[in-house]
Amino acid sequence: MSKINISAVVNTRNEEKNLAACLKSLAFVDEIVVVDMESSDATKEVAKSFTDRVFDTKMVGFVEPARNFAISKASGDWVLIVDADERIPKTLAAKLIEITQKGDIDFVRIPRKNLIFGEWIQHSRWWPDYNIRFFKKSSVEWQNEIHSIPITTGVGINLDPEESLAIEHHHYNTIDEYFERSLRYSTQQAKELIDSGYKFDAKDLITKPLGEFISRFFAGEGYRDGLHGLVLAFLQMFSVMFIYLKVWQHEGHEPQRVGSFSPIWQKLFLEKFQELRYWYLTVLIQQTASKSKRVLLKLKRKLHR
Numbered sequence: 001m002s003k004i005n006i007s008a009v010v011n012t013r014n015e016e017k018n019l020a021a022c023l024k025s026l027a028f029v030d031e032i033v034v035v036d037m038e039s040s041d042a043t044k045e046v047a048k049s050f051t052d053r054v055f056d057t058k059m060v061g062f063v064e065p066a067r068n069f070a071i072s073k074a075s076g077d078w079v080l081i082v083d084a085d086e087r088i089p090k091t092l093a094a095k096l097i098e099i100t101q102k103g104d105i106d107f108v109r110i111p112r113k114n115l116i117f118g119e120w121i122q123h124s125r126w127w128p129d130y131n132i133r134f135f136k137k138s139s140v141e142w143q144n145e146i147h148s149i150p151i152t153t154g155v156g157i158n159l160d161p162e163e164s165l166a167i168e169h170h171h172y173n174t175i176d177e178y179f180e181r182s183l184r185y186s187t188q189q190a191k192e193l194i195d196s197g198y199k200f201d202a203k204d205l206i207t208k209p210l211g212e213f214i215s216r217f218f219a220g221e222g223y224r225d226g227l228h229g230l231v232l233a234f235l236q237m238f239s240v241m242f243i244y245l246k247v248w249q250h251e252g253h254e255p256q257r258v259g260s261f262s263p264i265w266q267k268l269f270l271e272k273f274q275e276l277r278y279w280y281l282t283v284l285i286q287q288t289a290s291k292s293k294r295v296l297l298k299l300k301r302k303l304h305r
Contacts, residue, residue: 003030004030004031004075004076004077005030005076005077005078005100006028006029006030006031006076006077006078006079006080006096006097006100007029007030007031007032007033007074007075007076007078007079007080007137008026008029008031008032008033008079008080008082009033009035009067009070009071009073009074009079009080009081009082010022010023010026010032010033010034010035010047010070010082010083010084011034011035011036011037011063011066011067011070011083011084012034012035012036012037012039012043012044012047012084013036013037013038013039013043013059014039014040014041014043015039015041015043015046015084015085016039016041016042016043016045016046018084018085018170019034019043019046019047019084020046020049020050021087022082022083022084022085022086022087023046023047023050023051024050025087025088025089025093026080026082026088028088028090028093028094028096028097029076029080030076031051031053031074031075031076032050032051032053033051033053033055033070033073033074034047034050034051034053034054034055035054035055035056035057035066035069035070035073036054036055036056036057037057037058037059037060037063037066038056038058038059043084053073055069055070055073057069057070063083064142064143064144064145064148065142065144067081067142067150068141068142071137071140071142074137076137077100077136077137078096078100078134078135078136078137079134079135079136079137079140080096080133080134081133081134082133082167083169085169085170085171086112086167086168086169086170087167087168087170088167088168089164089166089168091164091165092110092159092164092165092166092167095159095165096108096134099134104155105155105156105157106135106136106139106152106153106154106155106156107132107134107135107136107139107140107152107154107155107156107157108132108133108134108135108156108157108158108159109130109131109132109133109156109157109158109159110130110131110132110133110134110159110165110166110167111127111128111129111130111159111160111161111162111165111166111167112127112128112129112130112131112166112167112168112169113127113163113166113167113168113169114126114127114129114169114171115168115169115170115171116171116172116228116232117172117173117174117175117228117231118173119225119228121225121228121229121232122224122225123220123221123222123223123224123225123229124216124217124220124221124222124225124229124232124233125215125216125220125222126232127161128161128166129169130158131167132149132150132152132156133167135152136154138153139152139153139154140152140153145192175235178235179235182235182238182239182242183242185239186239186242186243186246187246189243190242190243190244190246190247190250193243193247194247194250198247199251200244200247200248200251200254202248202256203264203268204244205241205244205245206265206268206269206272207268207272208240208241208243208244209237209238209240209241209244210237210272210275210276211240212233212236212237212239212240213233213234213236213237214275214276214279216229216232216233216236216237217229217230217233218276218279218280218282218283219279223283277301278301281297281300281301282301284297285297285298285301
């Protein structure tokens with residue numbers, strides 16, 4: 001049996017529509033390992049048409065707990081983690097093969113090109129979206145928390161944030177799909193908040209979601225992604241709101257009396273309004289060609305802080 005240099009590991013759950021294209025893009029690896037989480041469609045049949053290394057694991061609602069199990073089934077010196085809705089372009093494949101020939105690298109952060117609602121999202125904190133996806137088998141271990149950063153040992157590098165070196169990620173295709181995942185993920189994220197000792201505070205229903213919107217649309221320059229950027233900023237805002245509402249639900253929908261419009265609520269809304277205004281003026285300043293108009297806008301921004 002020839003030596004296995006690179007093992008590609010794919011965790012799946014009802015991915016019959018995506019999986020074939022994903023596995024076709026992995027033709028350059030020496031081994032493909034698919035670990036399925038109780039799919040009810042033809043995912044496993046599709047997987048078996050590409051590889052005989054197909055295993056089962058329990059469905060827990062998110063992928064992280066299954067990652068280490070999947071990695072344990074890989075035989076290669078190097079492991080490439082790929083999701084079923086992702087593709088590896090030939091230019092990236094060639095770069096990964098090149099990296100295995102060097103002895104001074106243990107893990108690699110790879111940029112992801114996120115295609116959401118049919119568009120490549122190049123701002124909104126969705127690019128370059130680095131993820132540790134390629135590593136020597138003993139160098140990376142996943143934690144069980146959702147969207148957690150894996151534990152690494154050794155020397156790591158970041159690939160250049162270039163489209164040719166990015167994983168192609170066919171992310172959300174519809175609004176329904178977004179909300180379906182968001183509702184599922186928020187349940188786990190709320191549980192993790194509760195387990196950490198967090199107690200629901202109604203103020204977080206204002207500060208956390210609006211903070212997410214501002215971070216995506218303004219600080220993350222989501223406005224440069226046009227309508228897609230605006231829609232995604234709103235969707236991310238609602239996703240954060242779901243987390244805190246589910247904590248409130250867990251605590252029994254306890255009422256928190258705030259009066260008709262108490263000073264604390266007035267203060268919170270005013271602070272967020274001022275923050276939105278600050279970022280709005282900042283964007284106008286960046287996009288205004290006239291030097292004199294920029295000076296006036298900066299003065300206006302300063303006076304209203």
